[in-house]
Amino acid sequence: MNGKIGVFDSGVGGLSVLREIHRLLPNIPTVYFADQKHVPYGPRPHAQIYGFVRQVVEFLIEQGAEVIVLACHAGSAASLYPLREAYPHIPFVGIEPAVKPASIATKSGVIGVLTTQATADGELYRKVLTQFAQGVRVITQVAPRLVELVEAGIFGTDEGKHIIADYLDPLMAEGADQLVLACTHFPFLTDDIVSVTQNTMALIDPGLAVAKQVQRVLPAQFVPSDAPHTYFTSGDALAFAKALKILIGITAPIQTPT
Numbered sequence: 001m002n003g004k005i006g007v008f009d010s011g012v013g014g015l016s017v018l019r020e021i022h023r024l025l026p027n028i029p030t031v032y033f034a035d036q037k038h039v040p041y042g043p044r045p046h047a048q049i050y051g052f053v054r055q056v057v058e059f060l061i062e063q064g065a066e067v068i069v070l071a072c073h074a075g076s077a078a079s080l081y082p083l084r085e086a087y088p089h090i091p092f093v094g095i096e097p098a099v100k101p102a103s104i105a106t107k108s109g110v111i112g113v114l115t116t117q118a119t120a121d122g123e124l125y126r127k128v129l130t131q132f133a134q135g136v137r138v139i140t141q142v143a144p145r146l147v148e149l150v151e152a153g154i155f156g157t158d159e160g161k162h163i164i165a166d167y168l169d170p171l172m173a174e175g176a177d178q179l180v181l182a183c184t185h186f187p188f189l190t191d192d193i194v195s196v197t198q199n200t201m202a203l204i205d206p207g208l209a210v211a212k213q214v215q216r217v218l219p220a221q222f223v224p225s226d227a228p229h230t231y232f233t234s235g236d237a238l239a240f241a242k243a244l245k246i247l248i249g250i251t252a253p254i255q256t257p258t
């Protein structure tokens, strides 16, 4: 029997990664888990996030996941290293702030990283800064209210754009020309962000790079199959079904774990 790719996030953000996995690896079945009972992860301590992530990982393994994608920066910051130790037989694909491409592309020498607290506090972030941001000025902006906007499905409103502007005005004032979207919820705000920045910053969405990494680690026994993709939330199934349709155009039944 074919294994599945398990993909999870605290909420709907990981769908920005899932859509790239579906594009790159059509016909490889996926199982997505949104831990909306506990969203947001970003303001929580790492130990608590790791506790939630362990439960999600156990569940995904029960559902047949043989490769697991942490489509969540905060979840990766709190869990990637300990998960690899706890489950040595499972390939885990984590996600780290995309500082490398931003540092390569910047002309002004200033980049912004839009993220959440748990990611900003993590070792993964410290590591990429040391490795890739030498000689570049990095401004870290923690933006928890943007997670709330995406979870609530608030797009294209003046209120949302004001919130975005409050976070991004200081970065624009400092001349940042790259904006790393270091939270998987944020690519869904692209239109609103661009309307605030007026294209003064290039937005870096790591979704495709993560999908390519999934392709690289996919074990050989994964073969194309017409098994359906499946979707779970620990929160409200109807609300998640609506978000799935609006955000990535998929209509599918949503299950809740029992």
Ligand code: DGL
Binding pocket: 009, 010, 011, 013, 014, 039, 040, 041, 042, 043, 071, 072, 073, 074, 075, 116, 119, 147, 182, 183, 184, 185
């Ligand atoms: N989508 C998540 C991330 O990439 C987390 C947002 C949150 O739950 O705070 O970090």
